[in-house]
Amino acid sequence: MPTVTFVEHDGTPHTIDFVEGQSMMEAATNNAVPGIEGDCGGEAACGTCHIIITDDWISTTGTRSDRESQMIEMSPECQANSRLACQVVASKAMDGLKVRLPEFQM
Amino acid sequence: MKTKKNVLERAMVSVQTKVQATVPAERQVQAAHMAKKAQRLAGKGKPLVLTERPIPDAADVPLAELDVSNPFLFRQGKSRDYFKRLREEAPVHYMPDSPFGPFWSITRYEDIRAVDTNAEVFSAEPVIVMGDIPLEIAMFIAMDPPRHDTQRKAVQGVVAPKNLKEMESLIRERIVEVLDSLPTDRPFDWVDRVSIEITGRMLATLLDFPYEQRRKLTYWSDAISGTTEGTGGITHQDEFFKATAELAREFIALWHDKAARREQGETGFDLVTLMQSSDETKDMISRPLEFLGNLTLLIVGGNDTTRNSMSGGVLALHQNPDQFEKLKANPDLIPNMVSEIIRWQTPLAYMRRIATRDVHFGGQFIRKGDKIIMWYASGNRDEAQFDDPDAFRIDRANARHHMSFGFGVHRCMGNRLAEMQLRILWEELLARFDQIEVIGEPTYVQSNFVRGYGRMIVQLTPKSDG
Numbered sequence: 001m002p003t004v005t006f007v008e009h010d011g012t013p014h015t016i017d018f019v020e021g022q023s024m025m026e027a028a029t030n031n032a033v034p035g036i037e038g039d040c041g042g043e044a045a046c047g048t049c050h051i052i053i054t055d056d057w058i059s060t061t062g063t064r065s066d067r068e069s070q071m072i073e074m075s076p077e078c079q080a081n082s083r084l085a086c087q088v089v090a091s092k093a094m095d096g097l098k099v100r101l102p103e104f105q106m
Numbered sequence: 107m108k109t110k111k112n113v114l115e116r117a118m119v120s121v122q123t124k125v126q127a128t129v130p131a132e133r134q135v136q137a138a139h140m141a142k143k144a145q146r147l148a149g150k151g152k153p154l155v156l157t158e159r160p161i162p163d164a165a166d167v168p169l170a171e172l173d174v175s176n177p178f179l180f181r182q183g184k185s186r187d188y189f190k191r192l193r194e195e196a197p198v199h200y201m202p203d204s205p206f207g208p209f210w211s212i213t214r215y216e217d218i219r220a221v222d223t224n225a226e227v228f229s230a231e232p233v234i235v236m237g238d239i240p241l242e243i244a245m246f247i248a249m250d251p252p253r254h255d256t257q258r259k260a261v262q263g264v265v266a267p268k269n270l271k272e273m274e275s276l277i278r279e280r281i282v283e284v285l286d287s288l289p290t291d292r293p294f295d296w297v298d299r300v301s302i303e304i305t306g307r308m309l310a311t312l313l314d315f316p317y318e319q320r321r322k323l324t325y326w327s328d329a330i331s332g333t334t335e336g337t338g339g340i341t342h343q344d345e346f347f348k349a350t351a352e353l354a355r356e357f358i359a360l361w362h363d364k365a366a367r368r369e370q371g372e373t374g375f376d377l378v379t380l381m382q383s384s385d386e387t388k389d390m391i392s393r394p395l396e397f398l399g400n401l402t403l404l405i406v407g408g409n410d411t412t413r414n415s416m417s418g419g420v421l422a423l424h425q426n427p428d429q430f431e432k433l434k435a436n437p438d439l440i441p442n443m444v445s446e447i448i449r450w451q452t453p454l455a456y457m458r459r460i461a462t463r464d465v466h467f468g469g470q471f472i473r474k475g476d477k478i479i480m481w482y483a484s485g486n487r488d489e490a491q492f493d494d495p496d497a498f499r500i501d502r503a504n505a506r507h508h509m510s511f512g513f514g515v516h517r518c519m520g521n522r523l524a525e526m527q528l529r530i531l532w533e534e535l536l537a538r539f540d541q542i543e544v545i546g547e548p549t550y551v552q553s554n555f556v557r558g559y560g561r562m563i564v565q566l567t568p569k570s571d572g
Contacts, residue, residue: 039506045223045513067223070251070515074259076266104267106519 002095006033006051009103018090024099025049025086035101042086047071048105049085050078057097061088077102131354131394138241139347146343153343154205154237154334158552164191172196174211174481175204175236177338180455180557181550186496189213189484198468205338206237206554209458209477210470215488215509217468218480221459223514225250228459228478230516235336235555236458236479240343241350244399247407251515258519260387261400264312264377265408265520272375273311278530280307285534288566293545296564300531301416308527309408313401314376315360326353327409330402337555353405354398361391377404404520411453412524414558416531417548418451419443421562422498424544429500437536443500444528449508450498455483455557457512483557485509541567 001017006028008014014034018027028036028049037048044067053061058081064072068084075082085099146152158178164187172188179185192199192213199211212218221228233239234248242248246257263269270277284303288294306320315323329349332339341349357378364378373379381387381400390397423430433439459478464471472478486508487495499505511518518524535542548562 037506039511040219040513041504041507043219043223043513045219046511046517070225071517074255074262074515076259076263076268104522106266106522 002090002092004090004094004097004099006036007098007100008035009101018094020090020092022090023086024051024088024090024097025084027090028085035105036085037105038086040086044068044071044084044087047075047084050075050102050105051083051085051088051099052079052102053081053083053097053099055081057094057099060093061097075102075106077104131358131398132351134395135241135347135351135354135398139344139351142240142343142347156205156334156338156552164188169196169199170202172199173201173204174479175201175206175209175338175554177552177554179554181552185455185483185557186487189481189487192481193484193488198470198472200470206335207477209236209479210472211484212468212478212480213484213488214468215485215491218482218485218509219513221467221478221480222457222509222512222516225515227462227465229462230254230457230459233336234457235331236456236477237333237335237337239333239336240346243350243402244396245403246400247403247516254515256386257396257400260384260390261377261381261404262519263384264375264380264404265523267522269375270523270526274526274530276311277308277527278534280304280311281527281530281534285538290539290566290568293563293565296420296544296562297413297417297548297559298561301413301559304416304527304531305409305413308412308523309405312377312408313357313360313404314364314374314378315356322352322356323405324409325349326402327406331406331410331556332551332553337553339551339553339556350398350402353402354394357398357401358391358394361397377401407518408520408523410556410558411518411520412527414453414551414556415447415451415524415528417559417562418453419447419528419532420542420564421544421548421559422447422450424542426498429498430542433500433532434536434540437533439500440529440532440536441525442502442505443532444525445505445508446498446500446502447528448510448524449486449492449502449505451557452483452486452508452510453557454510455555456481457516480512482509482512538569539566540569541565543567 003015004018005013005015016031025038029038039048040046064083068087072078072082161182161184174188197214202208212221229250230248232242246254281304302324306324309323310317310320326349329341329345332341333346381390456479461472461474461476463474489495511521543565545563549560551558551560
């Protein structure tokens with residue numbers, strides 16, 4: 001199965017399997033990755049699945065939409081490659097993807 | 107005629123902007139008060155008077171007359187059935203005539219989330235309660251982006267998780283003090299001794315407000331959020347103005363006091379210190395209505411909400427003793443229970459929006475300028491979202507998906523603080539008490555906005571040491 005690695009703020013990595021077509025938020029919460037909350041259920045409405053994509057992967061995942069920006073840009077930890085995991089739909093091309101988590105979800 | 111009015115309005119706005127910058131906030135509040143009084147004397151703007159009458163069952167009222175703006179609905183235990191009927195039969199429902207004017211009710215979870223995340227079509231301006239308020243204080247909860255974003259960013263640090271981490275041990279200390287002073291040999295009022303007390307202490311800490319005067323914060327908050335015209339509450343307009351003027355006076359004094367102490371090298375993590383140390387907000391005092399707005403928002407936002415969740419949790423567990431047993435057997439459920447309490451209680455019943463254009467929504471035609479009420483209290487009991495939604499289940503799998511914090515740009519910025527306070531409260535309660543029994547019926551707040559408790563008599567049984 002393809003895998004994705006979520007790296008916590010303190011450096012702890014969590015490598016999990018994902019299923020194509022699900023969102024990275026679902027993949028994370030189904031595998032109890034700490035630091036991904038997904039309070040709104042995946043509608044880019046709460047900002048609690050904030051992830052930061054590394055530069056070498058951003059072309060694969062794509063950059064954030066205006067809807068995501070509305071939520072993430074209020075976080076003091078927002079960066080250029082910040083996204084909401086619920087809006088990143090997993091595809092085969094993302095096998096081996098590595099993302100960082102902010103220290104806090106808002 | 108229309109043009110003349112516009113010219114006048116523009117002139118008013120320009121004068122108001124100038125006045126804001128030069129006249130002290132307290133004077134401005136007084137001036138607005140006098141204007142309202144003059145209106146009343148002239149026979150205009152008569153204060154709204156609401157009298158409690160028995161509310162008929164939801165099934166006995168024609169759908170078109172189902173009025174969920176009634177501030178006695180929650181108190182009389184009718185809110186559950188009224189909203190259930192709306193969700194089933196008219197999820198986007200128009201009430202042409204209420205004491206608060208005509209309004210649309212949105213009652214299904216998904217619809218509410220759709221409205222809440224569409225700030226462009228559904229504006230939060232100028233106020234977020236159902237009716238008019240006597241003075242429109244500039245709060246970012248009632249502003250649209252981009253103005254909202256700038257203002258919110260300036261103050262959200264005070265309740266942001268980073269700051270909270272620093273404060274957790276202090277919060278625990280203060281909660282423990284309150285719990286250790288509670289009587290166990292006789293019943294007492296939980297609302298006064300615990301919910302108000304802890305919330306007041308927390309606000310005083312966050313604002314670095316004189317600790318022994320913390321009940322003033324509770325009084326101002328209740329007076330400001332409880333106007334009859336705004337929420338169907340019991341605050342008379344005169345009381346509102348008195349409270350607002352007092353709040354303005356004392357916090358402007360606090361600002362100057364803090365500025366002087368800062369010059370002496372004092373530091374802190376309270377709101378005023380944060381404002382004074384950020385470039386965006388260090389001149390906030392020269393925009394007094396904005397300063398007042400931000401403070402009022404924090405005080406009101408952190409008061410009714412947490413307070414009533416602290417009382418609601420006790421009531422919910424009292425009504426569901428099996429859940430209390432489950433909790434005692436597995437205290438790790440506390441964080442999830444906190445979400446379930448916030449869902450079950452929904453301390454703020456709704457937020458209001460205004461349509462910025464004509465829009466088709468949920469099979470209805472909503473016109474530009476129409477008032478829309480997003481009923482979180484109903485969305486949190488939506489059968490399509492929550493299994494057996496009226497049940498209180500501390501291990502409910504999707505309790506975190508409750509909408510009590512709202513969704514979208516206005517999502518509650520104090521959410522993590524609220525959760526932390528409730529979590530610590532329950533950790534410390536479980537460590538001390540075996541039973542928390544509610545005696546008799548609590549009394550309920552009169553409001554269509556705040557779902558809260560006036561009094562709740564409780565008897566505690568300490569844990570036996572064996």
